[in-house]
Amino acid sequence: MLGITKDVVTEISKYYLIALILLIPVPLAGDYITHVTILVMLYAVTAASLDILVGYTGRLSLGHAAFFAVGAYTSTLLAMNWGVSPWIGIFIGGLMASVFGLILGVPSLKLRGPYLAISSLGFGVIVWLMLINLDWLTRGPLGIPGIPPLPRIGPIDFRSKVAFYYVALAFTLISIFLLHLLTKSRIGKILMSIREDEDAALSVGVDVPLFKVYAFLIATFFAGISGGLYAHYLRYISPEISTLGESIYILSMTIIGGFGTLIGPVMGAAVLSLLQELLRSYLEYRYLIYGMLIILVMKFFPSGIYGIVQFILRKVRE
Amino acid sequence: MELLEQILFGLMIGGIYGVIGVGLTMIFGVMRLSNFAHGEFYMLGAYFTYTFVTLIGGDPFILAPLAAIAVGAVGIAINKLLFKSLYEELKEAKGAAAFYFQDLKFIMLTIGLSILFVDLALVLWGPIPISIPSPLTKHIIKLPGGLSFSLARLIAFVVAIATLVGLYAFLKFTKTGRAIRATAQNPSAAMLVGVNIYRIYDITMFLSTGLAALAGGILGPIYNVYPTMGLDVVAKAFVVVITGGMGNVIGSILAGFLIGLAESLGGLFLGTEYKQVVAFVIMIIVLWVRPEGILGGGRK
Amino acid sequence: MILEVEGVVKRFGGLVAVDDVSFSVKEGEIFGIIGPNGAGKTTLFNVITGFYKPDSGRVRFQGKDITGMRPNKLAKLGLTRTWQIVKPFLGMSVLDNVLVSIYATKGVISGISEKAAVEKAEEILEFAGLLHRKDILAEALPHGERKRLEIARALATEPKLLMLDEPAGGLTPTEMDEVMEVVRRVRESGVAVVIIEHNMRVIMNVCERIMVLNFGRKIAEGSPEEISRNEEVIKAYLGERFHVRS
Numbered sequence: 001m002l003g004i005t006k007d008v009v010t011e012i013s014k015y016y017l018i019a020l021i022l023l024i025p026v027p028l029a030g031d032y033i034t035h036v037t038i039l040v041m042l043y044a045v046t047a048a049s050l051d052i053l054v055g056y057t058g059r060l061s062l063g064h065a066a067f068f069a070v071g072a073y074t075s076t077l078l079a080m081n082w083g084v085s086p087w088i089g090i091f092i093g094g095l096m097a098s099v100f101g102l103i104l105g106v107p108s109l110k111l112r113g114p115y116l117a118i119s120s121l122g123f124g125v126i127v128w129l130m131l132i133n134l135d136w137l138t139r140g141p142l143g144i145p146g147i148p149p150l151p152r153i154g155p156i157d158f159r160s161k162v163a164f165y166y167v168a169l170a171f172t173l174i175s176i177f178l179l180h181l182l183t184k185s186r187i188g189k190i191l192m193s194i195r196e197d198e199d200a201a202l203s204v205g206v207d208v209p210l211f212k213v214y215a216f217l218i219a220t221f222f223a224g225i226s227g228g229l230y231a232h233y234l235r236y237i238s239p240e241i242s243t244l245g246e247s248i249y250i251l252s253m254t255i256i257g258g259f260g261t262l263i264g265p266v267m268g269a270a271v272l273s274l275l276q277e278l279l280r281s282y283l284e285y286r287y288l289i290y291g292m293l294i295i296l297v298m299k300f301f302p303s304g305i306y307g308i309v310q311f312i313l314r315k316v317r318e
Numbered sequence: 319m320e321l322l323e324q325i326l327f328g329l330m331i332g333g334i335y336g337v338i339g340v341g342l343t344m345i346f347g348v349m350r351l352s353n354f355a356h357g358e359f360y361m362l363g364a365y366f367t368y369t370f371v372t373l374i375g376g377d378p379f380i381l382a383p384l385a386a387i388a389v390g391a392v393g394i395a396i397n398k399l400l401f402k403s404l405y406e407e408l409k410e411a412k413g414a415a416a417f418y419f420q421d422l423k424f425i426m427l428t429i430g431l432s433i434l435f436v437d438l439a440l441v442l443w444g445p446i447p448i449s450i451p452s453p454l455t456k457h458i459i460k461l462p463g464g465l466s467f468s469l470a471r472l473i474a475f476v477v478a479i480a481t482l483v484g485l486y487a488f489l490k491f492t493k494t495g496r497a498i499r500a501t502a503q504n505p506s507a508a509m510l511v512g513v514n515i516y517r518i519y520d521i522t523m524f525l526s527t528g529l530a531a532l533a534g535g536i537l538g539p540i541y542n543v544y545p546t547m548g549l550d551v552v553a554k555a556f557v558v559v560i561t562g563g564m565g566n567v568i569g570s571i572l573a574g575f576l577i578g579l580a581e582s583l584g585g586l587f588l589g590t591e592y593k594q595v596v597a598f599v600i601m602i603i604v605l606w607v608r609p610e611g612i613l614g615g616g617r618k
Numbered sequence: 619m620i621l622e623v624e625g626v627v628k629r630f631g632g633l634v635a636v637d638d639v640s641f642s643v644k645e646g647e648i649f650g651i652i653g654p655n656g657a658g659k660t661t662l663f664n665v666i667t668g669f670y671k672p673d674s675g676r677v678r679f680q681g682k683d684i685t686g687m688r689p690n691k692l693a694k695l696g697l698t699r700t701w702q703i704v705k706p707f708l709g710m711s712v713l714d715n716v717l718v719s720i721y722a723t724k725g726v727i728s729g730i731s732e733k734a735a736v737e738k739a740e741e742i743l744e745f746a747g748l749l750h751r752k753d754i755l756a757e758a759l760p761h762g763e764r765k766r767l768e769i770a771r772a773l774a775t776e777p778k779l780l781m782l783d784e785p786a787g788g789l790t791p792t793e794m795d796e797v798m799e800v801v802r803r804v805r806e807s808g809v810a811v812v813i814i815e816h817n818m819r820v821i822m823n824v825c826e827r828i829m830v831l832n833f834g835r836k837i838a839e840g841s842p843e844e845i846s847r848n849e850e851v852i853k854a855y856l857g858e859r860f861h862v863r864s
Contacts, residue, residue: 005732060422119602121552125594190718190726192714195709196708203693255429287434292430
């Protein structure tokens, strides 16, 4: 179905199994490392979801953080105002993010050129402004503290970092696995054809606008869910998570990691988060480095970190 | 009275939006490049002006054009050093098609430049907002009926209008201006009639970045100068450009005034918190209803 | 009649690119469109295939009015075009290039099994002489092979009418013969073909009927012999050499 054969599934599963095995013992390294890894994983899914849009369909979105925020706020408000279980709320958050994606996406995607980039920029700003100004709903710039954690399952209390870690791990591996399958499927190939040449895709029967919307819905859904999980983990959110700066941070992960490769953005998330930690004392130079990395990647290594790793692996094999 | 004041302010700021928007629309019209770093040139214009004022002394309104030229030179350097090789590379890969600048890679490059510049400004000038001193801000002009505004605002407006008129005349009547318009229409055809499109690209970068810088320089004394001021402006700049029609110079000028006015009035009727949203809502509406921009002829 | 074009007009600002052009194409025939540069041939193509909306006029495909219908819909109905400047999906393999057409027209979720799709794609690649290159990225192909890939990809949509925009452009004589061989085989399988070409040798040898455009207007229509002897046509091409079929 969808052009995904059993062979493809078994082939990819190998990598995820390995990743699972490698990541299971992480909590042994202590609370701090666990915390950082959780955040890396949530960012990784968000960056990978952005890659579906940017790398595979070739459409630039500069407001992805806004969808992350929509997911976070939706789940939070549902839990705190209407007692909706976060297990369900997070999923609804993802759907809500997709709805927002549809609202923004439909007029912008029918157009060519950088219209999506520009309108996503504007959309992100509008979402941010709404979060700040609709303070009767969102508590404005103060943010919302005291967000309920994921409800316990039996004896497992998800307020503990370790317990949450495994939820995040499962979520991350499953999400990226699904996205990976998508890129190998027929839909993936059609999206790539749109990236390569829209007119040519149209001329061979591809309903380009429709598939762009699909890509958008998928990308925003996963961003929304990541946001929901984030909210119930940190248990505090503020409009800060929806700013242009955040969107660019996520985009940087996708680009520097290597867009169009899905795994690249995951690597990008890990590397940039690592840099963030290492540069704690030099926080002001962060964006200088990100900016330079983006420029370097664009000019010399379009496949980003993923490409570099592949290159090294190939040399090692020889 | 408040209404009249807001209308006046709106038009005044609209003139500046026009200057910023025009640069962006030109670079899109001629090079098909969506320059997401455009706001940073605006920011650099403000900081360069500040630096010149502190080093040389003098009025920022006199030094702003100087800063604009300096930033324009930076723009040309970026074109030559960063863009040209990527352009050639894409030309090789894609064959004889035109307009390589609209490739995703270029847009990402400008995003990289943008965050680089923001951080550079942070490092060089610090995060604390600066105000550029100018005696003109103290001079208040009082009109009959109670309207008042600083001389600085008036001068800024006048400079903006003069620049726009000058630019229009340049594009319409000079040989280079015609060459620019020809390149915007069809670069291959322009090449055939002897236009050196690389030179045109350099000139366009110079004008585009210079205009943004000029706007930054003359607004410096009125508003504060801080490293992320470009980010705040770039979204607005794109709103102006889309509303006016991407690549449409007159459209951007008109849209600039429109947005400035709409913002001021919006702020008056909806409250200042919603002032910012007005511009973006207009953009979304334009995208839904008339994506070519209000004057049409914007490239889709 | 598989294609009927009636009174199509297309303007760009003050310029009339296509000025009241009408013609029809019979099932299974090879129809050529020629004319000096800028005569409006590609614009006409773009109107017929849904990339431009005409200012007036109608286009009928198999009797059905398709004026202004979107290109992807037309491809599904059986009307597919290729591009003058080839547009391969550069970052994808040759096989994937063709597969995309099959997925787009047959169905993304189901409609055709993966095995059948790959088989069909390989069949088409063989037909176009590209099977041995199926796993190579399209961007690695030389110009001649890209031209054939362009046709292969269009064929994968199972067209009843194939519209080729300068399929021989930039090719060496040998490559040209290879492409024309593919075109003939296409016609033999019952598909009607409309070709825009500059190369007279190609047009005269392959087409059954030819229409000549100049300044957006039709100035002649007929068999290759008739066209080569037509005063208007000769005047339009004054200064250009062309080979006449003797």
